[in-house]
Amino acid sequence: MSALFRTLRDGHGFDATLALLALAYLLVFSAFPLVYNILMSFQEVDMFSLASLVRPFVGLANYKSLFASPDFWPVIWNTVVFVGLCIIFQLGIGFGLALFFQQDFPGGSFLRGLFLAAWIMPALVAGAVWKWIFAGDFGVLNYLLQSAGLIDGKVFWLSNPQISLYSVVIANIWLGIPFNMILLSVGLVGIPKDMYEAAALDGANAWQRFWHMTLPMMRSTIGAVVSLGIIFTLQQFDLFASLTQGGPANASNVAQYWSWQLSFQIYDIASGSAVSCLMLGFVIIVAVIYVRSTRHEHRA
Amino acid sequence: MKRYILLALALLFLAVYLFPLYWMYLTAFKPSTETFVYPPTFWPGNPQFNFADVFVSKKMSSYLWNSLVIAIGTTAIAAFFGTGCAYALARVRNIGMDIVLFLILMMQVLPSSLMATPIFVIFNQVGLIATPRLAVVLAQAAKVLPLFIVLTRTSFMQIPKELEEAARVDGATRLGAFLRIAVPLARNGILVTSVLIFLQSFGEYVYSRSMISEESLQTATVGLMNFMGPNTTDWNGIMTYSVIYVTPILLIFVLLQRKIVSGLTAGALK
Numbered sequence: 001m002s003a004l005f006r007t008l009r010d011g012h013g014f015d016a017t018l019a020l021l022a023l024a025y026l027l028v029f030s031a032f033p034l035v036y037n038i039l040m041s042f043q044e045v046d047m048f049s050l051a052s053l054v055r056p057f058v059g060l061a062n063y064k065s066l067f068a069s070p071d072f073w074p075v076i077w078n079t080v081v082f083v084g085l086c087i088i089f090q091l092g093i094g095f096g097l098a099l100f101f102q103q104d105f106p107g108g109s110f111l112r113g114l115f116l117a118a119w120i121m122p123a124l125v126a127g128a129v130w131k132w133i134f135a136g137d138f139g140v141l142n143y144l145l146q147s148a149g150l151i152d153g154k155v156f157w158l159s160n161p162q163i164s165l166y167s168v169v170i171a172n173i174w175l176g177i178p179f180n181m182i183l184l185s186v187g188l189v190g191i192p193k194d195m196y197e198a199a200a201l202d203g204a205n206a207w208q209r210f211w212h213m214t215l216p217m218m219r220s221t222i223g224a225v226v227s228l229g230i231i232f233t234l235q236q237f238d239l240f241a242s243l244t245q246g247g248p249a250n251a252s253n254v255a256q257y258w259s260w261q262l263s264f265q266i267y268d269i270a271s272g273s274a275v276s277c278l279m280l281g282f283v284i285i286v287a288v289i290y291v292r293s294t295r296h297e298h299r300a
Numbered sequence: 301m302k303r304y305i306l307l308a309l310a311l312l313f314l315a316v317y318l319f320p321l322y323w324m325y326l327t328a329f330k331p332s333t334e335t336f337v338y339p340p341t342f343w344p345g346n347p348q349f350n351f352a353d354v355f356v357s358k359k360m361s362s363y364l365w366n367s368l369v370i371a372i373g374t375t376a377i378a379a380f381f382g383t384g385c386a387y388a389l390a391r392v393r394n395i396g397m398d399i400v401l402f403l404i405l406m407m408q409v410l411p412s413s414l415m416a417t418p419i420f421v422i423f424n425q426v427g428l429i430a431t432p433r434l435a436v437v438l439a440q441a442a443k444v445l446p447l448f449i450v451l452t453r454t455s456f457m458q459i460p461k462e463l464e465e466a467a468r469v470d471g472a473t474r475l476g477a478f479l480r481i482a483v484p485l486a487r488n489g490i491l492v493t494s495v496l497i498f499l500q501s502f503g504e505y506v507y508s509r510s511m512i513s514e515e516s517l518q519t520a521t522v523g524l525m526n527f528m529g530p531n532t533t534d535w536n537g538i539m540t541y542s543v544i545y546v547t548p549i550l551l552i553f554v555l556l557q558r559k560i561v562s563g564l565t566a567g568a569l570k
Contacts, residue, residue: 014474015392018384019400022449025381029442030407030415037418051425097313105306111314113557117321120553120560122503124521125542128528129324132535138336140323147339174320186565237413238505241525256413263417264510276414287409291402 034280041274047267062274069271071250071258078165079234079254082172087229089173091222094180099214101181102188112185115178123175127242130171134158134243161251164244168252171239176232180225187221188214220293227290234283255279324546327539335536354540362516363523364545366433367502370519373437374444374501375494381441382448383490387482389449390456408446412506415439420510432512436519439507444497451496451563455489456482492559499549520545 041062043055066072101112118126133141134157145151157167191214199209215222234256240246246253246261253261255275263272315322327335329347355361389401419439420429428435463485464477472480483490505521512518518526524545527538553560 011474012392014478015388016396018478019388019392019397022381022385022445023400023403025377026404026407026442026445029419029438030410031403033415033418033422034410036422037415040418040421045421050421053425100306100313101310103306105303105310107307108310110558111310113561114314114554115317116557116561117318117550117553120499121546121549122505122521124503124505124524125546126320128524128538128542129320131528131532132327132539133320133323135535138338138340138535140340143339174317177317182561182565231409235411235413237411238521241505241509242528256411260413260416260506260510263420269417269421272417276417280410280414283409283411283414284406287406291405 037273037280038277040270041277043270045269045273050269058270062270066271066274071253074250075253075255075258078252079256082165082169082236082254083230083233085166085169086172086176086233087226089169090176090180090229091184091225093173094177094225095184097177097181098184098188099210101185112181115181118175119178123236123238124242126175127171127239130167130174130239131158131243134167158244159248161248164248164252168239168243171243172233172236175236175239176229179232180229183225183228184218184221187218190221191217223293224290227286227293230286231283231290234279321550324539324542327535328543330536332534332536350536351540351544354537355544358523358527358537358541360520360523360541360544363518363520366508366512366517367504367519367521369433370436370440370504370508371498371502373434374440374504375498377437377441378445378448378497379490379494382445382452383483384478386449386452387456387478387486390453391461404446404449407442408450410443412439412443415443416506416510419507423511429511432514432517435511436504436507439511440501440504443507444500448493448497451493452486452489455486455563459485488559489563492556492563495552495556496560496563499552502549 040055042057042059043049043062044058045055049055097112097115101108133139136142136154136156136159139157141157142151142154145155155163158164195213196209199213204212236254237256237260240252240254240257244252246257250258256279259272259275259279261272262268262275326342326344328351329344329349330341331346331348334341334345385400385404389397416439423429423435423439428438459482464481467477467481468474503521504519505525508519508522509525512522524538524541527534527541532538
């Protein structure tokens, strides 16, 4: 007993205890709900059986009714469009800004940091501001686009089912740009400067240097930023809540918001947990790929 | 000369990018008649200061207080459990610690909106929903704890092991060396990460919306959503509410931005 106490106080047991305390917290409040969620997705869960510990098992019925639902494939497709567009534009604009701020000029790093002001504010407030910018009759976006001659009439950004999803995409791109830019800047700093000097001596122009040196050298950073982008984009909830609430008629609904709606607004908790299981599985696969690829990086 | 052209361009990009923030502040200062003028004005002709009105009529003191309670509780739990774990992960490299780190990274990516369903059902069964703010704190702490560990770990890795070993030779226990040597030296990293976690939790929405039904316990995000409602017209008031809510966040961020940015970049890609 005293040997156990000694290793806890003075030996490796000390490190193990510290690590396991945090892990225990996460196992109780993250891993257990995760497993419980899988269990619930095979059960009948509604308002009546919510509080009971033993609920009837229904096998795959929840998933079957989910796949048969007319909303399922449109929502999944919206999710794919949302994630794809957000990542392409966040990465593109973020990369452009990162390259720009790579140059040496007074106040550069301070100004670059200020972009993160958008990232730090609560996404729900950002959603409120964008909802006002998007407003159909008095919104500033319609005014700016009209005075630039880009649109003729007023666009109803949030109530037109053909556009509402893209409005949320625009707001989310805005939120995600700074994080992408900062991570890509870190990657750019890692490229040795003398390589560029050598290439410039050999007569490579700026475009050739970007295409043949910067991009290949940035491959692992871009891979990391894209996987983190998928993970963070699938966490976006607040913008949907504040801008469109998935509407009109699910036109802008995505899986992570739909799952919440099913559970907390329609009280169809079994379906909510089935959607949630599918998405959590997907997020975890992306995360495993990301972690594995960054770990190989460090060993190499 | 070229450097100043670049600076001017950078300011232009920043101005375009931060235009939504400008629009929020501008609308908050406009009188409500001017808010609904088309074409809109880009400078308040007749600035109004209805901050106190909105603060009182929208019961912001109660909402902000609840957000503050949740943010403080979350940060306290994350710092308590996270600091030691980050230290252990920075000091020991073996297969066991690799597994712990892997599990922690996996739990960092779980979206709150998807975890809300099982957490609500479990908390409902064990009776935690009766103390909804505590329920939100426990759930949100699980969400941010991995990020706290990942970011703080990098500051512990920068402290030379020899300093602790010297203290151990002088008779300090592991716990003593950890609390008196390692933690004070990693203080900056721990503080900056705590601020980041605090700011994130101050704007928490999903769990608060899902688990707190009593209005007097709801957070500022939920209050803002209640204010917005389905047929919003009081944009002037909503932007005033938003300004009151985010100005402290933005001030803290601008003061600490250099440290927050360097902490993020050190931890995020590793």
